[in-house]
Amino acid sequence: MDPVFLSGQLFTGLSVASLLLLTALGLALSFGLMRVINMAHGEFLMIGGYLTFIAAKLMGPGFLWLAFPLAFVGTALLGALLEFTVIRRLYGRPLDTLLATWGISLILQQAARQIFGSTGVPVTAPAWLSGAVVVHGGVLDGLTFPHVRLFVIVLSALVLGGMWWLLNRSPFGMHVRAVNQNREVAASLGVNTRRLDMLVFALGAGIAGVAGVGLALLSPVNPTVGAAYIVNAFLVVVVGGVGSVLGAGAAALLLGFTTALAEGLTSSSLAQSIMLILVVVFLQWKPKGLFPTQSRALEET
Amino acid sequence: MNRSAQTVLIGVAALALIFAPLYLGAYSLTLLGRVLALSIAAIGICVVWGRGGILSLGQGLFFGLGGYALAMHLKLMATAKGELPDFMVYNGVEALPWFWKPFVSAPFALLMVLILPAAAAGLIAWLMFRRRITGVYVSIITQALVLAFVTWLNGSQGLTSGTNGITDFQMFLGINLRGESVARGLYWVTLLILGLCLAATALLLRTHFGAILTAIKDNENRVRFLGYNPAAYKIAAFALGGLLSGVSGALYTLHLGTISPAMIGVTFSIELVVWVALGGRSSLIGAVGGLILGNLAKDKISSAAPDAWLYVMGGLFVLVVLVLPQGVAGLLNHRRVRRTVPSVRREVKEVTDIA
Numbered sequence: 123m124d125p126v127f128l129s130g131q132l133f134t135g136l137s138v139a140s141l142l143l144l145t146a147l148g149l150a151l152s153f154g155l156m157r158v159i160n161m162a163h164g165e166f167l168m169i170g171g172y173l174t175f176i177a178a179k180l181m182g183p184g185f186l187w188l189a190f191p192l193a194f195v196g197t198a199l200l201g202a203l204l205e206f207t208v209i210r211r212l213y214g215r216p217l218d219t220l221l222a223t224w225g226i227s228l229i230l231q232q233a234a235r236q237i238f239g240s241t242g243v244p245v246t247a248p249a250w251l252s253g254a255v256v257v258h259g260g261v262l263d264g265l266t267f268p269h270v271r272l273f274v275i276v277l278s279a280l281v282l283g284g285m286w287w288l289l290n291r292s293p294f295g296m297h298v299r300a301v302n303q304n305r306e307v308a309a310s311l312g313v314n315t316r317r318l319d320m321l322v323f324a325l326g327a328g329i330a331g332v333a334g335v336g337l338a339l340l341s342p343v344n345p346t347v348g349a350a351y352i353v354n355a356f357l358v359v360v361v362g363g364v365g366s367v368l369g370a371g372a373a374a375l376l377l378g379f380t381t382a383l384a385e386g387l388t389s390s391s392l393a394q395s396i397m398l399i400l401v402v403v404f405l406q407w408k409p410k411g412l413f414p415t416q417s418r419a420l421e422e423t
Numbered sequence: 424m425n426r427s428a429q430t431v432l433i434g435v436a437a438l439a440l441i442f443a444p445l446y447l448g449a450y451s452l453t454l455l456g457r458v459l460a461l462s463i464a465a466i467g468i469c470v471v472w473g474r475g476g477i478l479s480l481g482q483g484l485f486f487g488l489g490g491y492a493l494a495m496h497l498k499l500m501a502t503a504k505g506e507l508p509d510f511m512v513y514n515g516v517e518a519l520p521w522f523w524k525p526f527v528s529a530p531f532a533l534l535m536v537l538i539l540p541a542a543a544a545g546l547i548a549w550l551m552f553r554r555r556i557t558g559v560y561v562s563i564i565t566q567a568l569v570l571a572f573v574t575w576l577n578g579s580q581g582l583t584s585g586t587n588g589i590t591d592f593q594m595f596l597g598i599n600l601r602g603e604s605v606a607r608g609l610y611w612v613t614l615l616i617l618g619l620c621l622a623a624t625a626l627l628l629r630t631h632f633g634a635i636l637t638a639i640k641d642n643e644n645r646v647r648f649l650g651y652n653p654a655a656y657k658i659a660a661f662a663l664g665g666l667l668s669g670v671s672g673a674l675y676t677l678h679l680g681t682i683s684p685a686m687i688g689v690t691f692s693i694e695l696v697v698w699v700a701l702g703g704r705s706s707l708i709g710a711v712g713g714l715i716l717g718n719l720a721k722d723k724i725s726s727a728a729p730d731a732w733l734y735v736m737g738g739l740f741v742l743v744v745l746v747l748p749q750g751v752a753g754l755l756n757h758r759r760v761r762r763t764v765p766s767v768r769r770e771v772k773e774v775t776d777i778a
Contacts, residue, residue, distance in 0.1 A: 153559075157559075159559045159562070159563075208741060208745070211745060212744065212745070215744075215748075216558060216559050217478040217558070217559065217562065218744040218748065219744075220478070220480075220559065220562060221693075221696065221697060221700060221740050221743070221744050222740055222741045222744040222745065224693055224740055225697075225736070225737040225738065225739065225740020225741045225744075226737060226740075226741060227737075228733050228734075228736055228737035228740070229733065229734055229737035229738065231733070232730070232733035232734055232737070236730065349689075353563075353566060353567055353570050353689070356563045356566075356567075357563070357567055360560060360563055360564070389578055390578070391574045391575065391577055391578025391579075392575065392578055392579075394570075394571065394574045395571040395572075395574050395575040395578075398567045398568065398570060398571035398574075399568075399571055401564075401567065402547075402550060402564055402567070402568065405551075405554065405556060405560075405564070406550060406554055409554040409555065409556050409560075
């Protein structure tokens, strides 16, 4: 395979992995903390995308300054609402949450279909993002890096760094880690676990909303875009190890690269199938994912 | 509702189903037959999820394997000897792929309807359960697998006819499928198979096997410490669930006269689960009844108001889980459940008093 094509595939894989990572971060957080499987998480991505579309309509070329806060706050509020009305009633019943949130995702998708139509709405990237970096000379002559994809990669690196700081260096993060390790003990030491659950859930939703902005820049937003990402995002969580931010990052890269490489070698649909089967095989080797939470407990509570 | 009332109700429903061809119109009969075929998959979900506690979101995979196994035979029967099925010709395939060849034989195809789904389910279950993968992981993996299967089907136009699916059937076992009395015959055959599957599964669940399965759902580690190997029981249950899904898929393909990736995908698999949840996941009759009534309602509502349907469906998902965790069957057995609830509440209260 020629090196230009190969590096191009890897670069595309990296940008896809970035979006996957942003989507999976929220899932990893809420799954690690509350053992909640949120099937409607992909719809936060979709809503973030539509909010970007609205921002672009309102503001014109400089819309990104509005799109980020709008997408983050909008989806975070919706996440908080979802947590308050449905999810907190289902703690300790992960399989049931899965079904309920799938129902919510159906409702949100249908609502989007009726408001925005079933075909994708395009968002034009601002002028400073529409160019590309082109490599001249050397082995990689002719390789292009579109600005939009570079922007998405930088964005997700920034969010990942921010999340790492928040979880490992801030008081909020200390509480999250404490509840993650032992909910009862954390609660008895004065952590308001209910409030924390809601905040973490809203935060995860907000990050997915931000991912939606990146998604809107890369391709048109349609009602089923969230559903397309959700299965892969869950695989990232499973491969990375539940509740591990680092693991989610590594797994997103791994999945993104594997898919991009397989796509280069065979057809796109076969690549997707191969990737999914590779994940199942991987779990034979490491059933708890790349970075499992160490625990001596016999059963997960 | 007490036991004898239940028996009477089930008896009346069974009689109504047996004589349905005598009083139902052509459209309603076809619809009912189709839904009955689907409900065999519900039996499988009841065993795997209701009894075993394993939520599989990939039953569509086994359903599809059964359906495609039969569809391949039917397609070869509808193609003249020595020629290739039409979709292969359009896609420039020059020779019949190796895995199509044995499906010329009807006994082989029928055997594959049983073996393929059961073996696939057994293999997947073996891979998962021997590494003690449980709970939501199983749900995610099975969902990923059904997605992988559907994506592969969609991508291989020449081998499986891709998104269009396999269609245009004519003859099966020497019977012309487009004949007049076929609809009735097929309905009764479906009902008979459903009855047999129900009876066999009900008997099986009453044995030692059924008891251990329920025990695994309640506390897998305790079962392990008692000297049983939970993985073996779970693999057996999962394979049975796959087998039932495969039978259901084959019958459904016969009823509909086509099978395509869109019919067996992620959405289909999760819908199956919801109807079972609505009816009552741990009761065989509840699961089958829920699926039948749910799909009949879907047909009525989605043809009357297509836009509203997804709202209704989504709302049902949430409502069932929040309000009716044991489904309608759990509601009917209200009294039996009630008796145990107050004692639990009292315990909780004592603890809060101390605090």
